[in-house]
Amino acid sequence: MLSEEQIARYERHGAVTIDGPFTDAELDRAEAAWDRLRASRTPPWAEPDYVDVIQHPFFEEVARRLLRADAAHLWWGLAPHERGPAEPPYLEPREQWSQGCHVDIQATLEDFESTPRRMRAELWIWLNEVPEHRGAMRILHGSHRTIMAHWSRVLHPAHKAMLPRVHGLRPPPVDPGDAAFPEHIPELSDTPWVDQQPTPAVARRGQILLLCSAGLHSAWQNRDTVPRKALGTSWVAEGVRCGLPKDQRDRLMTFFPELRKRLRPERRHIAPDRFDWLSESDYEPKWEETFPED
Ligand SMILES: [Fe+2]
Structure with missing residues (x-):
């Protein structure tokens, strides 16, 4: 399932792609459910063929092993991710990377290396093939470690205690209209982040990307004629406190009970019915040490 x-x-890289457990027939069902969801306003938890994917014990077991945890549950749902074909003229790779690269999770290296790992495990299953030109996600291997080591150095202990949290940040320049402004990921080596080379997360249909989104990654233009189709899930170790912006926390507490009702009884524990593991963490008040004046 998941080798050493x-x-x-x-x-080391912050990302790895593994084989999934599904047969071609099961993937056909899941992809058809994905297509129906994209064509309707149905929420993903109301589509039984889609819920069947996420309640497969494989995901929970992979998350548990990745997080070195006795037990794990969902931290977010089962979003259908679409990367539709882009209209030419296409942007140069460097331009795409400089516009799109970001992190989603803020955590320290100690969080990542603890047992259980205090990190969000992102598990993305690809419902169709992901060749490089079909908008394969770009990931800067190893950046998760450099950036988490930075948070380890600069954050005040009281703030470290509030991690991991969902907190999207990017290298400068940050648009003054961006919620994070003026917070950013500073340059941490001689080569600026935007001049570093990300790796395309190519995959075969049914494979699963295991991503640490505390490192830099980016969406990418799809130069194919069909969309890239993914089901994104995220997991956390039992007993780890997680921070979410208020709007996401409110949404989670609304849709987890709906999802839970539709899970088989023996799978209900993957969507907890209590939320004491979830705290509210927004861009305000700012953590001053994350954007020093220099
Ligand atoms: Fe992201």
Whole structure:
């Protein structure tokens, strides 16, 4: 299911792609459910063929092993991710990277290396093939470690205690209209982040990307004629406190009970019915140490 070598690659690169458990017929059902969801206003938890994917024990078990946890549950839902074909003229790769690169999770290296890991495990299953030109996500291997080590150095202890949290940040320049402004990921080596080379997360249909989104990654233009189709899920170790912006926290507490009702009884624990593991964490008040004046 998940080899030591694959876990080591996740730790070193912040990402690894593994084989999934589904047959072609099961993937056909899941992809058809994805297509129906994109064509309707139905919420993803109301589509039984889609819920069946996420309640497969494989995901929970992979998350548990990746997070070195006795138990794990969902931290977010089962979003259908679409990367539709882009209209030419296409942007240059450097332009796409400089516009799109960001992190989603703020955590320290100690969070990542603890047992259980205090990190959000992103598990993305690809419902169709992901060749490089079909908008394969770009990931800057190893940046998760450099950036988490930075948070380890600069954050005040009281703030470290509020991690991990969903907190989207990017390298400068940050648009003054951006919620994070003026917070950013500072340059941490001689080569600016935007001049570093990300790797395309190519995959075969049914494979699963295990991503640590505390590192830099970016959406990418799809130069194909069909969309890239993914089901994104995220998980956390039992007992780890997680921060979410208020709007996301409110949404989670609304849709988890709906999802839970539709899970098989023996799978209900993956969507907890209590939320004491979830705290509210917004861009305000700012953490001053994350954007020093220099
Ligand atoms: Fe992201």
